[in-house]
Amino acid sequence: MLATLREVFALHGFGEIETRAVEPVERLAGDSDASKEIYAIGRLNAEEGGDRRAKEAKLGLHFDLTVPFARYVEENQGHLQFPFRRCQIQKVWRGERPQEGRFREFYQADIDVVGRDTLPEHLEAEVAIVMARALRALPLPPARMHLNNRGLVEGFYRGVGILDIAGALRSVDKLDKIGPDGVREELHGKGVSAAAVDAILELAAIQTPDGSFVDLVEALWDHSPIVDDADEARAQFDRGARSLAVLVDAVNAAVPETAIADLRIARGLDYYTGAVYETVLEGHEDLGSICSGGRYDSLVAGGGFPGVGMSIGVSRLVSRMLGAGIATASRSVPQAVLVAVTDEEHRGASSAIADRLRARGIATEVSPNAAKFGKQIQYADRRGIPFVWFPGAGDGTSPDGEVKDIRSGEQIPANADTWAPPTEDLKPRIVRG
Numbered sequence: 454m455l456a457t458l459r460e461v462f463a464l465h466g467f468g469e470i471e472t473r474a475v476e477p478v479e480r481l482a483g484d485s486d487a488s489k490e491i492y493a494i495g496r497l498n499a500e501e502g503g504d505r506r507a508k509e510a511k512l513g514l515h516f517d518l519t520v521p522f523a524r525y526v527e528e529n530q531g532h533l534q535f536p537f538r539r540c541q542i543q544k545v546w547r548g549e550r551p552q553e554g555r556f557r558e559f560y561q562a563d564i565d566v567v568g569r570d571t572l573p574e575h576l577e578a579e580v581a582i583v584m585a586r587a588l589r590a591l592p593l594p595p596a597r598m599h600l601n602n603r604g605l606v607e608g609f610y611r612g613v614g615i616l617d618i619a620g621a622l623r624s625v626d627k628l629d630k631i632g633p634d635g636v637r638e639e640l641h642g643k644g645v646s647a648a649a650v651d652a653i654l655e656l657a658a659i660q661t662p663d664g665s666f667v668d669l670v671e672a673l674w675d676h677s678p679i680v681d682d683a684d685e686a687r688a689q690f691d692r693g694a695r696s697l698a699v700l701v702d703a704v705n706a707a708v709p710e711t712a713i714a715d716l717r718i719a720r721g722l723d724y725y726t727g728a729v730y731e732t733v734l735e736g737h738e739d740l741g742s743i744c745s746g747g748r749y750d751s752l753v754a755g756g757g758f759p760g761v762g763m764s765i766g767v768s769r770l771v772s773r774m775l776g777a778g779i780a781t782a783s784r785s786v787p788q789a790v791l792v793a794v795t796d797e798e799h800r801g802a803s804s805a806i807a808d809r810l811r812a813r814g815i816a817t818e819v820s821p822n823a824a825k826f827g828k829q830i831q832y833a834d835r836r837g838i839p840f841v842w843f844p845g846a847g848d849g850t851s852p853d854g855e856v857k858d859i860r861s862g863e864q865i866p867a868n869a870d871t872w873a874p875p876t877e878d879l880k881p882r883i884v885r886g
Contacts, residue, residue: 454591454771454883455542458562461587465579467540467564472521474544478513481520490516490548492557514546518563518764519752526567527753535569536576542767553776556768565762567752572759574696577728577748578703584744584763585708588732592780592885593770595735596743599660599715600701603725603747605670605693606716609656611686612679613649619723621645625657626719629741652677657717663705664698666714693727700728726750730763737777743770778886784837787816787881789874790856791833792842794823802844806853809869810842815879817842830859839878842867 727748746763845854
């Protein structure tokens with residue numbers, strides 16, 4: 454899976470970086486509640502003949518790839534060409550209770566495009582298209598990308614008189630968990646009027662597979678309890694609606710039947726400012742979003758680096774694929790061929806054949822012992838190696854010997870400089886279950 458993701462990202466010009474696993478706790482936590490999730494690192498200090506842990510750890514393991522990426526851009530801005538494209542596939546650590554789909558240590562795969570001062574809006578569509586193509590390259594059920602625009606949502610919220618936009622967004626982001634009644638109760642507790650709550654929930658219910666949502670949200674604005682002097686909010690709302698329509702159409706034009714305009718998507722994090730994305734697998738919606746992200750005004754504190762990015766929870770996705778039988782590996786080892794050994798005296802001949810195959814990119818193993826051929830075939834079968842090569846006797850008819858597909862039983866003369874396994878057997882693949 455990681456190789457497939459890397460290949461798709463590279464085809465679209467995303468170069469890979471790797472950042473250190475350890476960051477200052479202060480940088481990781483910032484002003485958020487993330488400190489609860491950080492695995493802090495303390496040194497053991499000897500004192501009075503015993504060991505004690507440092508009272509206050511100053512370093513911690515990163516819990517996502519965004520904070521380390523922000524530091525990377527900040528420290529290397531003088532050497533980067535903007536817009537800067539990066540992919541990053543690394544482990545992250547998060548202090549939460551392990552359960553299905555939730556891990557303390559797991560892989561994430563991120564792509565981001567960051568600009569210097571400005572970032573063209575079309576990159577919001579490009580990032581979504583790259584992720585959609587990456588998911589389609591994997592043996593997964595169809596992925597549906599639900600898209601929204603924070604400008605549209607925030608403009609509407611301001612229009613109906615909501616002052617705590619961030620708080621309202623966090624409440625709406627819980628719709629799937631606590632339902633409309635739970636969201637209504639939370640918003641009422643934050644002082645939002647009943648009429649405004651009704652309008653917010655009606656907005657969140659709008660979902661279309663194309664740009665037709667624009668007519669629906671404009672009609673909703675017209676019959677909602679809009680406050681006086683809402684001209685600025687209306688302008689923000691209109692810009693967001695137009696931008697979202699362009700985004701949905703662009704993604705569907707590139708990867709048909711992928712994008713859905715979904716006005717429920719809020720992404721509770723405060724730093725998103727434009728497009729926001731959440732992706733679910735058809736038939737496995739209970740897994741939640743497998744790929745999410747959005748546009749932000751500034752990656753680096755102090756401003757000046759707007760960007761857009763998405764992240765795949767790789768370990769979470771793999772666990773569901775395996776657990777639900779969605780997909781499996783074609784084999785568990787890289788070797789396509791096992792070269793048999795006639796006897797230890799002729800092991801060198803077997804190694805020479807293996808090296809000729811390896812030189813042509815065919816992963817090959819030499820049998821660990823010179824047991825009877827039946828035993829060596831059994832070894833290959835248990836390892837999942839599809840082909841066994843029997844070295845020739847040097848009689849001139851087939852000097853390199855013969856190769857056998859141990860699945861079908863077919864055995865043919867072969868030349869180590871020309872023979873190759875079928876393309877589907879050359880490397881292990883992920884296949885639909």
